[in-house]
Amino acid sequence: MVTLTVNGKTHSVDVAEDTPLLWTLRDLLGMTGTKFGCGQGLCGACTIHIDRRPVRSCLTPVSAAVGKRITTIEAIGATPQGKRIQAAWLALDVPQCGYCQSGQVMSAAALLAAKPHPTDRDIDDAMAGNICRCGTYPRIRAAIKRAAAGGESK
C-alpha cells in the first residue's frame, strides 16, 4: 500500500512502488484529467505538480511522491496561477481537440508560479516539452502572456 496526497486528499493505493503516478491517478483513483500521451516523457500530456513543481507523471513512480503534495489538473484552478491560466485559455479559445491541454495548463501554471512575468524565451523553455498536434501553440503563448498581465494588474 502506498499513501498519496492528491489535491489535498489522502489516498491509500494498492500498487507496486515503481508504478507511475499517471496510471495510479487514471486507473486506480479515477482521476482521468491527467492524460497519457507517450509514456516516455516526450509530450507533456501527463504533467502534474509535485510540491508545486511540474513533473511528467508517466515517468514518476508513486514512491517519489510519498509524503509530498500532488496537484493535478482537477484542482489547479484552486491556485491563483492555475485560475488565471484557465481563464486566459478560455478567453483566447486555446483548446481544439483539447487532449493535450491538461498538460499545457499544468506546465503554464507552474511557469507563472516560478516566473510571474515570463519572456518568450521563458515560455519556450517551460512549454517546449508539451506537444500539441492541433497546433494551438500561438494561442498558448498569447494566453500565458494574458494570464501574466492579469497577474500584474492585481
Place this chain on the structure above:
Amino acid sequence: MNTIRPGLLPPAGFSRRSFLKITVATAVEGGLLLGLGLPARAMVSDTLTTDAPFAPNAFLRIGRDGTVSFVMPMIEMGQGTYTSLPMLIAEELEVDVDKVVIEHSPPDDKVYANPLLGAQITGASTAIRSMYVPLRRAGATARVMLVAAAAQAWGVDPATCVAADGAVVHSATGRKLQYGALVDDASKIPLPADVPLKDPSQFRLVGKPHHRLDISGKVDGSATFGIDVRLPGLKFAVLATSPVLGGTLASLDEKKALAVPGVTQVVRLDDAVAVVARHTWAAKQGLAAADPQWDAGANAKVSSADIVAQLAKAAEMSGAVAKHVGDPVAAIPRAARRVDAVYEQPFLAHATMEPMNCTVHFTKDSCEIWVGTQIPGLTQSAVMRQTGLTRERVRLHNHLLGGGFGRRLEYDGTLRAVQVARQDEGPVQVIWTREEDIQHDMYRPYYYDRMSAGLDEHGAPQAWWHRITGSSIVARYNPAWMRGGVDPDAVEASENLPYELPNLHVEYVRQEPLTGMQTTWWRGVGVTRGTFAVETFIDELAAAAGKDPVAYRVALLAKSPRAANVLQRAARASGWGAKLPAGQGRGIALCTGFGSFIAQVVHANVDKDGTVTPMHVWCVVDCGLQVNPDTIRAQMESGVIFGLSAALFGEITIKDGRVEQTNFGDYRVLRINEVPTIDVELVDSGEAPGGIGEPGTSCLMPALTNAIFAATGKRIRKLPVGQQARRA
C-alpha cells in the same frame, strides 16, 4: 458553459411519429426506411425518457423546463464543429447557443448521414458544407412550430408573433411564452413543409466570432475522451502486435505475465497479444514479462527502398485516365521548353495526442463500446459483421476525440478491442502505447508523382502531364467511390487544377505497399498530396520561365478570380518581393480544395547545414460564408503547424518489415519554440461556405518547399525536407 453529454440513446421523444417527421423535416435519404422498417428503434425506445416532449427532428429537442438539446451529426475532434453547428441551429431556433446541451449523436448512418458522403462520417472538411442548410432548417422548423403553438394559445395570427431568446412574444400585447411552456402544444402542430430560412444579412450569431462551446472541460480535466471512460469493474489491456507488419504470434510466456501483480489474463490473437490487468501499468509489465515471439512472415526482409522501387516501377506503366484535355502527349515534345519532375511523399502516421484506445464490454448476447470515432455508424456495422450481433445489441457511445486527422475514420481499433473483450469477462479498456500507435497506424500512402510540362517561347505552360502512383485508400474504403481505375481522392487536386491549360492529362496507377501495411486518410486527404505536387511543379515552371511565382500563377487564373484574389492578397500581406538576407526566402502556394480558396506565403531561413526555420506564414482564406470566423483562424493556424511538422520531419520508414519510428523522439512534431508567426486574413466573399479543417495543411507544404527554393536554389522534390537543403 455548455454541457456535453453522451448520445447513446436517440433523442428523447423519438417515436415512429418523430421518424416520419425527421424524414420530412430533413429529407435525410433513407430516413423513411429506417423509421418504418427497422426494429432497432422500437427496442431502444423502451428506454426513452419523457422529459423532452418536443423533438421535431433528429437534431434538437426541447424539454418542458426549456432545456434545449442539440444532437450533433458531426463529431468534435478539435475542428470546432461543436460550436459552429450549434450556432447554425440556434441562429434559426432563436435560442442562446451558450445554454444549449450538446449531445454526441448515436450511431446511425441514415438519420445522421453526412449528405456529401452518404454515411455518418466526419471528414474531408464537409461539416459546414453539408450541414449549413439542414441544421438551419432544423432550427427554423422547430421555431415555426413553437410560434404556431403560441399563436394558437393566444388565438392570434402567427405572423404577429416573434421568437427570440427561447421565447415567443406577441408583439402587439407583449404577451410572452417560454419555449418550455410551449413544447406540448408545439409537438401537436403539423410539421410545416417548407420553412423560410433567414437571409444571411439577418444573422445575429452566424458570421461573428463566438467562443467555443466545448472547452470549459478541456481546461480543467473534466472533458471525457474515449480513453477517460471509467466503468465499474473496468480492466485495462495493453497490446503488442507483430512488429513485422503482417507477421504472426509464435509464442509467449503466459506464466511469467500472469505472475505480475495485477495481471488477470493474457489474450492470444493471430497477430497480436493483449495482457489484461487491474491497471495499465501492470498490463504493460505483464506484456514485457510475456516476451512474445513472432513469426515474421513474408515481409521479414522488406525495407522502404523496396517499396519505393516498386512504386517507381509502377510509375513507368500507364494508368487509368482521370482527365484528358487537348493532346498534351503530342504538345510537350513540340514545346519550346520541356520541364520534367518526380515528386515523392512519404508514409505518414497520424500521431493523435490521444493514442488509439477503445473500451468494450462483451457479453454472450451484446457488445457495448465506448470510443471516440469519426464514423460511429460504420463502426457499429463493422462490429455487427464481426460478432454476428444485431444492431440493437451493438451499442456504441461516442466521445470527444483527442485528435482525428483521419486516423479515427477507421474502425480497426474497435475491432481489435472487441477481439480482446470477447475473451474477457467484464468491460476492458484496450490502450495502444504510443509505440504501438505509431508502429501499427494505418498510414498516409507513399505517393510517387511524375510530371511533365511544355512551355511556349514566353514560358507559359501549354501542356501538362501528370501520373500519380500510390496506394488507393478509396478502393479499400469504399470501392463504389472509384471511377473505373481512378482513385478520385488521389487525383483530386491534379484533375481540378485551378490553372487554365490547353492540354492536360492526369492519370492514376494503383500500387499497394506490402501486405499488412494499410493506408488511410490523413489531414487534407488527396488534396494535401496533390497540392504538394501541383504547387511545386507550377513553381518549377515559373522558375524555368524566369517569371515571378505569383505573377506566373495569376496569369493562369483568369477564370478563377477567387483563387487569383487570395494569391494576390497573400503576396500583398507578406510584402512579396522584399529583399531578404542571404539564406532566407519566401515561397507561395495556392490550394483550391474543399470548396475553399487559400493562399499561403512562407518565409523561411535555411542554415548552411540545411536546417530550415519557418519564420513567418501569411495565410489568406476565402472559404465563402463564415460561420465562426475565429474557428477559421484557429483551423488555419492548426493546419499550418500540422503541415510544417509533416513537411519538415514527418516520415514513416520500414526496415526488415518493421516501422522504424517509435514515439515523439523519432517521429518528430513541431514544438512551441519552433512555430513561426502566423497571420491569417479572411476574405469576405459571401460565396457558399467551404471547408477549413484541412486545406491549411494542404497549402503549407509546397509554400514551405518553394520558400526553401527561393532561399537556396535547392528544389525539394521529396518530403520530408530534412537536411536536403544543406549547402556546406
